[in-house]
Amino acid sequence: MPPARDSVTDSFDTGAPVISLRGAALSYGARVLWRNLDLDVWPGEFLAVLGPNGSGKTSFVRALLGQRQLTEGTLTVLGRPPRRGNRRIAYVPQQATLPEQAMLRARDLVRFGIDGHGFGPRLRTGAARRRVDETLAAVGAAEYADVPVGLLSGGERQRVRIGQALATDPGILLCDEPLLSLDPHHQRAVTELVDARRHSHGTAVVFVTHEINPVLGLVDRVLYLARGSHRIGTPDEVLTSAALSRLYGTQVDVIRVRGRITVLGAPDEAAETTHHAEPPHGVRP
Template sequence: MSAGRPQRSTAADTPPILSIRDAALRRGDRELWSGLDLDVHAGELIAVLGPSGSGKTTLLRAILGLEDLSGGTIEVRGAERAAGDPQGPRGRRHRGNRRIGYIPQSRPLPRDTALRGRDLVMLGVDGHRFGLPIPRRGDRARVDALIDGVGAREFADRPVGQLSGGEQQRLRAGQALADDPVLLLCDEPLTSLDLANQQAVIGLIDRHRREKDAAVLLVTHDINPLLGKVDRILYIANGRFTLGTPQEVLRSDVLTALYGAHVFVLRAGDRLVVVGAPDAEASHHHHDGQVHE
């Protein structure tokens, strides 16, 4: 099941930033998904939902060139990768593409990591250069602007190993935006963040896509913090997927058909609660608007 093109009026007038055609991906003898067609246009935010093991993170890794497709193609602004050809027909990997920003899942750094917070952000500014990085004119101002943008000024000069998971994730967000990417891939960027930090990071991502007209693909286990900002949802489950607006996808009948089991979408105040969705590790899993990778 798939919805049509994005609702943005300019989407049909310009080529998509990310184009996926008939993509399939296997892990051993298990097919995670197949027949995936997806265009992500400038200024569009698409959330990726699904149960544990459905292949949400693997999709991002395939776009980055870290996983090989078993079928189909992925094209990012003209650089195409086909199944079985990690370098693509033009001999270029998406890996290392400075126009793609990536916020990984939050994994706390070791306590004895001496790297300062601003050094972590600086890696996004000069980490691609060969040899000993020599700060260029404007680098420090760029790092300061990124640090301020993610609200990290108070802890930017402390060792990152001594920072909380939420503070580290803010710095990772700043690092990912260092090159003003046209495509931003976010893998559970709100993990370990309290509500205030969640809103700060969402605000940063949303501001970047609006000001830079960037495309955003964001994997999340909880759609609620994004409601009102997300344009479309890609929901993957049981090797199948559905794509559409939140109103089209987050419905009991749609998710029941996707899972092949009774699933209910309830509204509790301003939150959506998905109840009864089967998880990869349990026959029935109750979500508080959350679906875990």
């Protein structure tokens, strides 16, 4: 059953999950990222995906996007097997450095969200321009609509990226480490944009992050990946010393101070990934 939600989100149909995994596993050669994953994500739900480097967080997102096939089990997204190019699934990628001389403007990036990423001339209709302007205004980026993206700050660029994603009116919003390199002010702005969307439109949010504290008050459930296994539940159920110690197979201490969570003693799997073959096409688990 879906987790409890407020009255705004409850107005949406929660009769069927938008993401469903049963017995799911994903491996790269001999390395098992995660296995035996049973998970339903519901309309309007905010799911945080946590875990150390190499635990398979980004690969989980790629599976939802239809870019990686499961090793075992089944996965449906919006009631069907995942496929590339599904416009009902929006994706906010990790931040990428852009050269200052890049001439692509903020409004051009959002327009790609409406038109797609195909090359060739596009019909510049008044309706499309109005939709771009409305989207930029909704994410607080109207004032730099005509500024080259390479000149924007990290926080400004992430606002535009979210605008690009929301321009498709998605049912699912996938965010892969969208808070990297952002200061606390811009972290708060980005998370508030994402949270507002799921409350206003019932959009399910899958939010990959290394740092739970910026989204702790927003999250319905946590999927914590580590050591080829996982834990699923509310933050209070998963982010405990007992739960994470069982997951890692070693003592892990979870400390809560003034509403913030610190995890101490969790092994970092980044070094372990170097002992296995790199995934195809340079994909990082």
